[in-house]
Amino acid sequence: MMADHNVGFWGGRIPREVVSMAKHLKDLDKQLFRQILKAVVNALDDEECSGCMADIIEGNSLSEDKLSDIVSGMHELLREALRVPPSSVNQESFEEDLRELRIFEEFITDLSCTVFGHGRPSLDSSVTKHGPRLPKxxxxxxxxxxxxxxxxxxxxxxxxxxxxxxxxxxxxxxxxxxxxxxxxxxxxxxxxxxxxxxxxxxxxxxxxxxxxx
Known part of the structure; x- marks a missing residue:
């Protein structure tokens, strides 16, 4: 089963939220996927995302439970990916790890561009600022x-x-x-x-x- 896969990018067992997200992505078309991805990226980048989420909820028949699973899984996936320095994992390895989750190729391309594209520095700054900080x-x-x-x-x-x-x-x-x-x-x-x-x-x-x- 998918939940038993150990993907190299994670260095261990895949987070439950990501596994759940991967199962539901088959119900999305490319346009809806990109809408959700944009909302999640906005949330990670400290931008307004409530408007995007409202449009998504009103504009499709996806249940709130499925949408919640997809959003939380995508947020966890991107947050974990951004915590890994680009020097520690290359784009090809990242994409191969996503294929292990049986994610559609066109979705993998969009996720990969988000993690390795020109918007990475801004996302890095936001994730670092709001990430957990343990006492030194x-x-x-x-x-x-x-x-x-x-x-x-x-x-x-x-x-x-x-x-x-x-x-x-x-x-x-x-x-x-x-x-x-x-x-x-x-x-x-x-x-x-x-x-x-x-x-x-x-x-x-x-x-x-x-x-x-």
Whole structure:
């Protein structure tokens, strides 16, 4: 089934909204598809889109549920595509990944032009501005603490790690972990860094391979 496909562009399982969108696109003609695409692009680019959506709802027999699935899936598809640097995925690879979703070729062309066309810089700016922003780490301090005298016998003479995180907004977080948990944290961080390095290498190899064909 389509939901079981793992498409290279996503690097994992395809978002449910995109799978649902792909199923409904077969019910659209080219004109309606482009109307919806324009509305979604306007939304991503911080432009007025309510008028476009009203025209779409009034001008065709597509159910509101189907239209909602198509709009949310297209928004998710483009948002994820714009979060990937152009240097990490080329246009041919992007289009091939969409073919795996069984999207019509003429629709693929329009989506590809949206992601790789001249309007990309403006969309990049909007997506970056409104994308999720996690707190950045400003300072990280830690020290080993050994409790010589404590009311808890289980903690006596067992070293713990005191950690203090300072975020870029000035928020301070302080917590304590056991030595075993600290070692587990070190291992997991090292493992994640290795996985990220492997993913970067595979991405570079994929780009080189696509250029060689």
């Amino acid at each position: 780490l400003e300072k990280f301090r830690w020290r080993v603490d050994v409790a010589i005298s404590t009311s808890s016998l289980s903690r006596a003479l067992h070293p713990t790690i005191l950690m203090q995180l300072t975020l870029f907004n000035g928020t301070l977080h302080q917590f304590e972990v056991s030595l075993s948990k600290f070692q587990e944290l070190r291992y997991n961080v090292a493992h994640i860094l290795k996985e990220m390095n492997d993913l970067e290498k595979r991405s570079v190899l994929k780009i080189k391979d696509s250029h060689s064909h």
